[in-house]
Amino acid sequence: MRDIIIHLVILLVLPPLLLGAITKTKAFFAGRSGPPLLQTYHDIYRLLRKGAVYSTATTWVFRAGPIVSLATVMIAGLLVPFGGNRATFVFAGDMIVFAYLLGLGRFFTMAAALDTGSSFEGMGASREAAFASLAEPALFLVLAVLAVLAHSVSLQEAFGVLATGTWGQMAPVLVVACIGLAVVLLAENSRIPVDDPATHLELTMLHEVMVLDHSGPDLAFIVYGSTMKLFLFGALLLQLVLPAPVLLGAQGVGLFCVGELVVAVLVGACESIIARLRLQRVPQFLVAAAVLGGLGVTILFAGGLR
């Protein structure tokens, strides 16, 4: 019960902090002071208090988009362990459910974008669809590495086994899996070098342009949901990079939260020092991630490391 409460509190409260940390890091690199760390919380609160504007072209699908995407991310969050804190919902095969829940959220976000009848949003949806479908095999190959290493199809159990000290002889496998997962994290969360969430031109954005017509509480749901998604991928990456007993136990939860902030700072640093890829290059970047995942699996099988 304690685990469940801590899990829910972390899942519901912490995510917007990551966006603040990213913005702060970017501001630091740019030599500015930037908005306060807690700005995202304020933004969400402000949006929740507003009314809404809807396009005359839209149907209920447009209104369902933010709701379904937030609901799916929240449930996916119940499947991911947070350091020493057990996942709320653990069963064999929850890895698959995790990936497919995010898929459902994406389906409705893209459908909502097409509902406006705007070319810009259609373009955003189309690019999101293209990149997400290429990121999917990469994610599954990383999950396969995890499953094969830990002999389990459950995130909680897999990370639990990993945490009992598998770095060492497994290092090459884990390194390629981590790089693959990092690429998936950047792509799934629309960060540079795949997407730039901070430009002023609709043509250059992917995720942001899809949600252009949302306003008020709908937009609050979307912002909240996307920070939560970033948090979840950060959690996966963190536990793959640091599969150490240090994350287990009571102090582990604290360490985990600090680790999430470190992930956010790294994402921010990454956004500050590298440029966005040309759109035609992005598929290659994602295929490279899938190849890394495949390489991980190959090393596992060929090296007889299982």
Added chain:
Amino acid sequence: MTLLSVVATSLALLFASGVASLLLYRSPRFATAVASAGAVIGCVMGLAASVYALVSGAPEEIVRAAWHLPVGEFHVGVDALSIFFLLCIYVVSGLSALYAVGYMGSYRERNLALPAFFFNLLIVSMIVVVVARDAVLFLMAWEIMTMASYFLVTFEDQRDEVRRAGFTYLIASHVSVVFVFVLFAFLSHETGGASFDFGGFAQHQSWPHAVGATALVLALIGFGTKAGFWPMHIWLPDAHPAAPSHVSALMSGVMIKMGIYGILRTLTFLGPPPIWWGGLVVAIGAVSGIIGVIYALAQHDLKRLLAYHSIENIGIIALGIGVGLIGQAFRNPALAFAGYAGALLHVLNHGLFKGLLFHCAGSVLHATGTRDIDKLGGLYRHMKLTGTTFLIGAVAICGLPPLNGFVSEWLIYYGAFRSGFTLSGAGAIAAVVALTALSLIGGLAVACFVKVFGVVFLGAPRSPEAEHAHGAPLSMRLATVAGAAACIAIGFWPQGAVRIVAEPAKLLVGQEATAGDLATAVGPIALVAAILAGLTLTLALLRWSLLRGREIRTTPTWGCGYPATTPRMQYTAASFASPLLEPFAMLLRRRVHQDGPSGYFPSHAHHDLHYDDLAGERILLPLTRKIVAALGRMRIIQHGHINIYLAYILLTFVVLLAWQLARLRG
């Protein structure tokens, strides 16, 4: 009352109502209604009996009867595998027959008795295919199935492309059935040549390796063509759009699954497989699945797109069978069970959601008169029910939770993931290939169905036809609602679905397998589905209570400051798919017809984009040419002069006579 007697009653009802509709040909309205009423009653009856039989684990029934043919006994029977396929046939046929009442109404000027008769005959022949227990009866039913569906495909035979589609279908079916003939002749020969009895094939122990492999390859080509494996699928994307929509639903929903039934039935004869069979079937499934979905993305004809998705889903089913074969090869019944259960459940699920989607596509065609996605848009306003049920079908076919497609894909994933770490060497690698392929297919399918749903139903109408769309008649609406309800039911109650596929999956695994584990394993999926529904509802309520009393404005979509936007400026299906297709450019050929604006006052511009399926041209045509060239050598003996042929006959007689005389002497 035994299951077989219920099946016989339903067959009689289906056939009698089909004949009755022929007698009523003067009244098109009654002709369809009578045939459909018979079909619906027969199907409901059969469905109830087969579900009961599967859940209660009814024993195998077999009936033998004398048969005035020199090929052994007339032989029918049901086992778990047949009953499962009977269930699939009954459920989809019943829905399509119901749908036909409203749909065929728009062809009132034509003779509707013939299509109604052939529709019922197609259902009858499929039922006989799955209950036949000897190769002769099986092949007879198989050929009737082909012919009945051919006449249904060519219903609108005044159109050139329909006649061509029918012709392609006929040729493909007949080439493939030759392989099935050879398969059964070969099996019969290997079992001593005494009979064509399936029981005999199944009881034969220990086939030599080469014999099993030959039989498998024959089955994969012969039955695989009907199922639509790449590259033998070429008939499928032509035939499905050509047929009336309820026929497309029936063909895509269950008729192509007869190919899967044939392959599974053949596998039950062949006993424990070697490991490479699993690898081969996984490879076939991965290729069909990925190429199927990529071609689907490239289509802008709604029904043609759905037809390519059938190839994709057949690929998914093959991936499941492949995982099952791998588990069997490693003598790991639990893994084999997960693979086969997933494949079988996907057979049922695909029948449900593909039937539903073709029915919805039919409603769109009925309402607008066009299948071109890029001419539609904004249909949701006029067709709320069709739009909602199409959305349910779309989410289901993408394999997304909380609907039925997710349950079957989850089972296949589960089997593949577990094979990845329980098995060694080739088995594990094939399993990882299967799950990677499945994830790529899943991602691309989401892209494709967002495209279809978004472009057809959402946004603003792109043509006057779309603007003046109207709702569908009652029977069509009923059929789509029932299909959607079935998709939801399986998604929220996967335990029930696993119980339905448990017996047939056990039969395929052969070894001791327990369904209990898997039924508990899918329990959490039901819980996730329930939580998802609950949380979505809660958030919707939260949003509602937040917005209550606040100012909600409606304005036109923001046009980035450009005041003169028209609906034709919306993103089209072709533009949506373009970035997705670029990485796969080597599989497609892009044809662009462009007539750009010119002059100082450009008035007219035109841009047309097509993608061609290269399987026929690059693979089948060169292959056929080689075969024709090789067989062309036989032309030496052909001259077209009748006296030479008479000489051949005389020569044959002389040789035969000499041979027989020599035998008598010896």
